[in-house]
Amino acid sequence: MAEPINSLDAVGRSQAELEADIAERDEEILRLRDLLIARDAELGAAKGRLQIIEDHSERMSRLVAKIPIPGLAWIASAILRVLQASSR
Amino acid sequence: MAAPRFSIVTPVYETPADVLWLAIESVLSQTFGDWELCLVDDRSPSARVRELLDECAAMDPRVRVEHRAENGGIVAASNTALAMATGEFVALLDHDDRLHPDALALVHEALLGDPEGDYVYTDEDKMTAKGQHAGPFLKPDWSPERMRTQMYTCHLSVLRRSLVEEVGGFDPDCEGAQDWDLVLKVTERARAVLHVPRILYHWRGIEGSTAAAVEEGGGEAAKPWAFEAGARAIAAHCERTGVQATVARDPGDPGVYHLNPALREEPLVSIVVPTNGQKREVRYQQVTLVGHCVRSIVADSTYRNFEIVVVADEGTPAEALDELEAAAGDRLRVVPYDRPFSFAEKINVGAVHSHGEHLLLLNDDIEVGTPNWIERMVMYSSLEGIGAVGGLLLLEDGRIQHAGVGFEGGLPGHPYYGYPRDVPGYANAVRIARDLLAVTGACLMTRRDLFEEVGGLSTIFPVNYNDVDYCLKQVERDRRVVYDPDLVMTHFESSSRSSDVAEWEKAQLLHRWVGLTTGNRFGNPYLKNEIPRAASAFLWAKRRKVRPRKRRPAAARA
Numbered sequence: 075m076a077e078p079i080n081s082l083d084a085v086g087r088s089q090a091e092l093e094a095d096i097a098e099r100d101e102e103i104l105r106l107r108d109l110l111i112a113r114d115a116e117l118g119a120a121k122g123r124l125q126i127i128e129d130h131s132e133r134m135s136r137l138v139a140k141i142p143i144p145g146l147a148w149i150a151s152a153i154l155r156v157l158q159a160s161s162r
Numbered sequence: 163m164a165a166p167r168f169s170i171v172t173p174v175y176e177t178p179a180d181v182l183w184l185a186i187e188s189v190l191s192q193t194f195g196d197w198e199l200c201l202v203d204d205r206s207p208s209a210r211v212r213e214l215l216d217e218c219a220a221m222d223p224r225v226r227v228e229h230r231a232e233n234g235g236i237v238a239a240s241n242t243a244l245a246m247a248t249g250e251f252v253a254l255l256d257h258d259d260r261l262h263p264d265a266l267a268l269v270h271e272a273l274l275g276d277p278e279g280d281y282v283y284t285d286e287d288k289m290t291a292k293g294q295h296a297g298p299f300l301k302p303d304w305s306p307e308r309m310r311t312q313m314y315t316c317h318l319s320v321l322r323r324s325l326v327e328e329v330g331g332f333d334p335d336c337e338g339a340q341d342w343d344l345v346l347k348v349t350e351r352a353r354a355v356l357h358v359p360r361i362l363y364h365w366r367g368i369e370g371s372t373a374a375a376v377e378e379g380g381g382e383a384a385k386p387w388a389f390e391a392g393a394r395a396i397a398a399h400c401e402r403t404g405v406q407a408t409v410a411r412d413p414g415d416p417g418v419y420h421l422n423p424a425l426r427e428e429p430l431v432s433i434v435v436p437t438n439g440q441k442r443e444v445r446y447q448q449v450t451l452v453g454h455c456v457r458s459i460v461a462d463s464t465y466r467n468f469e470i471v472v473v474a475d476e477g478t479p480a481e482a483l484d485e486l487e488a489a490a491g492d493r494l495r496v497v498p499y500d501r502p503f504s505f506a507e508k509i510n511v512g513a514v515h516s517h518g519e520h521l522l523l524l525n526d527d528i529e530v531g532t533p534n535w536i537e538r539m540v541m542y543s544s545l546e547g548i549g550a551v552g553g554l555l556l557l558e559d560g561r562i563q564h565a566g567v568g569f570e571g572g573l574p575g576h577p578y579y580g581y582p583r584d585v586p587g588y589a590n591a592v593r594i595a596r597d598l599l600a601v602t603g604a605c606l607m608t609r610r611d612l613f614e615e616v617g618g619l620s621t622i623f624p625v626n627y628n629d630v631d632y633c634l635k636q637v638e639r640d641r642r643v644v645y646d647p648d649l650v651m652t653h654f655e656s657s658s659r660s661s662d663v664a665e666w667e668k669a670q671l672l673h674r675w676v677g678l679t680t681g682n683r684f685g686n687p688y689l690k691n692e693i694p695r696a697a698s699a700f701l702w703a704k705r706r707k708v709r710p711r712k713r714r715p716a717a718a719r720a
Binding site for chain 2: 121
């Protein structure tokens with residue numbers, strides 16, 4: 075990890091040395107920024123997947139809320155299975 | 163004997179007898195009786211197939227059978243079946259699939275409603291090997307742009323026979339995608355294309371069939387030549403219709419194709435960018451948004467013939483304007499704007515100060531992601547009948563911000579908002595080009611003459627919905643609004659304006675467009691936010707009336 079810059083660092087150093095130091099630190103900043111951007115993209119992909127799951131779960135919850143009688147969903151799926159079997 | 167309304171053409175080759183009988187039986191059970199079934203055996207090795215066909219022909223005079231002397235493949239057999247057909251319309255049925263009992267009745271009703279209909283298609287589902295219904299494909303109304311990137315009309319397809327003959331029937335050069343090629347050719351000449359939003363065709367997934375392969379997420383392995391033929395069919399269609407594009411296959415999904423622009427000329431494009439010179443952090447760096455936007459246009463675009471018209475609020479900092487000058491040089495024109503904020507008016511003012519044949523409306527918080535983005539937009543915008551073009555916009559972290567505008571209850575929204583970039587969407591909706599009612603104005607191209615014809619953006623929507631309203635004005639004039647999935651931009655959303663929509667804005671939009679937006683023709687009655695409603699699971703069972711089944715012939719019983 076790069077050391078913190080301190081005004082005393084500049085004392086007794088040549089212009090070229092300071093410029094090289096700045097260039098090195100700029101490079102480090104770019105590297106860290108790229109790292110953050112890549113992490114943001116990873117986080118974004120995870121957030122996106124989470125949103126898909128949340129949306130799906132919300133839809134399911136809404137559907138369940140629309141079926142007031144316990145077991146009605148099971149009965150509906152059984153009817154669907156029977157219908158499918160009879161249509162073969 | 164008078165010609166029937168429908169000729170169902172079915173080439174047959176070595177079909178399992180029970181499956182073939184179910185296909186034939188589904189025709190015999192139609193609630194609409196004015197049809198003939200043209201079955202052509204492509205010299206199946208199995209004697210049982212021939213026996214079954216002959217038995218079916220003896221059972222009902224409307225069933226006509228021809229046995230080819232030699233095996234010629236699907237196209238030759240289909241053309242033989244076409245030659246047998248005498249009906250006004252030709253319906254395509256594969257030898258292992260089934261029609262819904264009301265299929266022909268509902269297609270007939272649709273044609274009675276619009277006698278100019280030259281091509282009719284319906285929704286479809288798949289049947290597993292066990293005969294269970296799955297994967298309902300609930301389609302939008304006619305979308306020529308979608309048809310160039312996905313054979314979405316597929317089954318059931320019913321075509322006017324005179325047009326089929328005019329285009330020469332099935333093309334042997336497109337073996338494997340012969341139906342796609344035929345539909346493209348017929349629709350190029352069709353007066354009207356009709357969609358019946360009901361599942362009237364059941365695609366059976368038996369071993370080796372495309373349906374089975376698609377269900378398994380592949381398809382390529384089952385019929386690799388078919389997908390190459392698909393690319394040839396689209397390329398030929400583009401050539402015939404003047405679409406300046408080449409065709410590429412999707413590396414991940416064999417049923418998806420992409421158009422790449424191959425423009426013969428580059429007309430002047432005016433990019434209109436309203437701004438107030440706002441600063442914000444973009445990728446951990448503080449930037450002036452409009453400067454960042456213009457730099458990315460200049461640095462990353464391959465299109466050369468464009469000008470940038472920046473409409474800048476009074477308070478825009480001078481250094482922001484200097485930054486623009488440095489980035490864009492001679493291409494830049496800055497138009498001062500000193501009235502209260504109105505996005506619509508700023509765009510209109512920018513359009514007045516521009517000279518391009520095409521106008522490209524662009525928010526100042528957009529960054530170019532696709533180098534040939536302008537070419538892509540011009541490719542579509544230049545086509546006759548297209549009113550606006552938009553693309554896929556991503557948030558800073560790569561999630562989807564815009565993949566087309568959808569409507570629920572007459573109000574617009576962004577389906578797939580916040581989903582990962584690689585989500586395909588319902589029936590590949592994110593990955594394919596398609597026609598919609600609207601795209602976002604954050605990145606939208608339109609032809610100048612069309613913009614002027616409708617009076618630009620409506621200033622009664624100063625902040626929200628002016629883009630949607632603009633697209634709907636084009637749709638009202640029978641123009642198409644296109645979403646291009648391969649035009650990818652980053653949208654640093656919420657920088658451009660507040661995302662809150664006022665109640666009066668909603669009411670105004672509803673009042674103005676409710677007739678067009680409810681029953682969105684680029685959606686489907688059984689889709690909500692591009693997701694099938696629960697009721698769609700029962701669609702295959704929905705019938706007008708039940709008819710007793712025909713007795714199964716002996717050849718199908720063994």
